[in-house]
Amino acid sequence: MSRVDRIVGFVEDRLSLDDDRDMLGKAFPAEDSFLLGEVALFCFLTLVLTGMFLGMFFEPSTSDVTYEGSVERFQGEDMPEAFVSVLHITYDIPFGMFIRRLHHWAAHLFVASIGLHMLRVFFTGAYRNPRELNWVVGTGLAALAMGAAYTGYALPFDEFASTATGIGYNLAKSIPILGGVVSKVVFGGEFPSSATIPRLYFLHVLVIPVLIGVLIAVHMGILMRQKHTEAQREGDVDTQRGIVDSDDDSRVIGLPAFPNQTAVSAVVFFLTLATLSTLAGFLPVHNVAEYGPNNPAGTPELIMPDWFLMWVYGFLKLLPSWMSFTVAGIHVNTEFIGGIVLPTLVFAAILAWPFVDFREDPIHFTANPLKRPWQTAVGVAAVVFIMIASIAGMNNIAAKVLGTETGPINALLTVAVFLGPLAAAAVTYLVLRGNRPARADRSAEEVASDD
Numbered sequence: 001m002s003r004v005d006r007i008v009g010f011v012e013d014r015l016s017l018d019d020d021r022d023m024l025g026k027a028f029p030a031e032d033s034f035l036l037g038e039v040a041l042f043c044f045l046t047l048v049l050t051g052m053f054l055g056m057f058f059e060p061s062t063s064d065v066t067y068e069g070s071v072e073r074f075q076g077e078d079m080p081e082a083f084v085s086v087l088h089i090t091y092d093i094p095f096g097m098f099i100r101r102l103h104h105w106a107a108h109l110f111v112a113s114i115g116l117h118m119l120r121v122f123f124t125g126a127y128r129n130p131r132e133l134n135w136v137v138g139t140g141l142a143a144l145a146m147g148a149a150y151t152g153y154a155l156p157f158d159e160f161a162s163t164a165t166g167i168g169y170n171l172a173k174s175i176p177i178l179g180g181v182v183s184k185v186v187f188g189g190e191f192p193s194s195a196t197i198p199r200l201y202f203l204h205v206l207v208i209p210v211l212i213g214v215l216i217a218v219h220m221g222i223l224m225r226q227k228h229t230e231a232q233r234e235g236d237v238d239t240q241r242g243i244v245d246s247d248d249d250s251r252v253i254g255l256p257a258f259p260n261q262t263a264v265s266a267v268v269f270f271l272t273l274a275t276l277s278t279l280a281g282f283l284p285v286h287n288v289a290e291y292g293p294n295n296p297a298g299t300p301e302l303i304m305p306d307w308f309l310m311w312v313y314g315f316l317k318l319l320p321s322w323m324s325f326t327v328a329g330i331h332v333n334t335e336f337i338g339g340i341v342l343p344t345l346v347f348a349a350i351l352a353w354p355f356v357d358f359r360e361d362p363i364h365f366t367a368n369p370l371k372r373p374w375q376t377a378v379g380v381a382a383v384v385f386i387m388i389a390s391i392a393g394m395n396n397i398a399a400k401v402l403g404t405e406t407g408p409i410n411a412l413l414t415v416a417v418f419l420g421p422l423a424a425a426a427v428t429y430l431v432l433r434g435n436r437p438a439r440a441d442r443s444a445e446e447v448a449s450d451d
């Protein structure tokens with residue numbers, strides 16, 4: 001017996017793990033793209049740990065204090081305490097700059113890996129019966145991750161971030177009838193009031209992370225209960241526990257959760273941490289010293305949200321002001337339509353998708369996207385739509401690059417945001433149309449008639 005086996009046996013024995021054999025033996029298909037969910041998980045863990053470090057030094061207050069840190073330019077100046085504490089973390093606390101950068105890059109990789117994980121689940125049809133519920137929970141996680149990043153962006157209270165997050169305040173205020181209450185609850189009154197930063201801080205460090213933690217636990221619980229999807233097998237598979245038929249999707253073939261998958265996950269964890277550490281070591285983030293503290297009288301030259309909210313900003317830029325209207329004394333403006341209604345519709349469409357491409361019977365094999373013409377066409381159209389809307393969010397940069405005004409760029413992008421996804425869907429459908437659907441995607445009658 002090897003030393004590793006002896007250690008495993010020792011732990012199993014002491015903790016009566018034999019009773020939980022099913023759980024520890026749960027098979028994880030050896031599929032690289034299935035690791036994206038784990039990357040998201042490890043980013044969340046990194047965010048919590050680095051956030052705890054930052055929380056020890058950050059001051060969620062906008063009261064003025066005199067700066068006495070090591071940035072020459074601000075010496076002796078009275079500035080908001082939140083801003084001063086972030087300067088302090090960045091330039092005076094040992095490892096402060098590194099941990100702040102680690103937190104920043106983990107937030108970006110968190111959202112990026114969630115987006116990619118969602119695309120993998122979409123394109124392989126892993127949202128179908130019985131996994132619709134986990135898709136719904138996942139959609140909630142995606143929305144919360146964006147909320148966490150947005151509330152964190154505001155905290156340093158520098159000129160750039162506070163102007164950009166002020167857009168969110170205007171959106172909250174634009175909600176007909178409820179706008180006043182919602183903006184007061186989330187932002188603590190007129191933006192930026194002395195309650196704004198404490199309110200966003202509370203949401204950022206407690207409410208949203210706890211909700212994310214709870215939803216991740218539910219997500220993982222459902223996953224353990226339902227087991228993973230698995231790629232359609234080429235033929236019957238000879239396993240240690242006997243031959244598994246190529247069509248038998250009641251059993252998953254893969255690595256046991258413990259110890260094999262645990263070892264793979266450990267590698268993914270350290271690779272995620274290594275990537276984030278490299279980024280944090282070499283790439284600076286949101287330079288608060290350069291932006292300076294929030295200045296109510298000034299407007300920075302460039303206002304931009306983070307990349308993953310750029311599509312929402314794009315809607316705001318593309319909607320013409322004449323789309324505002326008043327019905328029965330209730331005013332509906334373009335900020336509400338572009339910033340609240342359209343993003344809500346996007347999330348509603350994501351939520352509804354498993355019930356649009358609905359299956360009566362459970363499917364445990366993943367689909368090949370190249371063999372699902374219309375579903376893949378919808379996915380490609382959605383990606384193109386979000387990309388064009390995101391370019392619209394950067395219309396001023398596009399205008400600068402092309403040496404023109406934003407007017408013609410907006411006109412072009414307004415047409416493109418409708419026609420681009422349609423054209424992408426049509427081309428995808430036409431190219432894939434001739435492909436025969438994968439076995440798991442055919443009806444029982446079709447399969448029977450083949451055999």
Ligand code: HEM
Pocket residue numbers: 033034035036037038040041044114117118121126127131134135136137138139141142145216219223227228229230
């Ligand atoms: C904090 C965010 C998230 C975390 C930490 C997370 C984590 C995971 C992990 C570790 C898995 C198993 C491995 C894998 O298939 O990648 C998984 C599976 C799954 N996730 Fe997520 N996920 C998140 C967000 C989402 C989102 C946004 C969606 C879709 C809207 C989603 C839908 C699913 C589904 C349907 C499965 C089962 C897939 C299968 O069995 O093949 N998840 N998730």
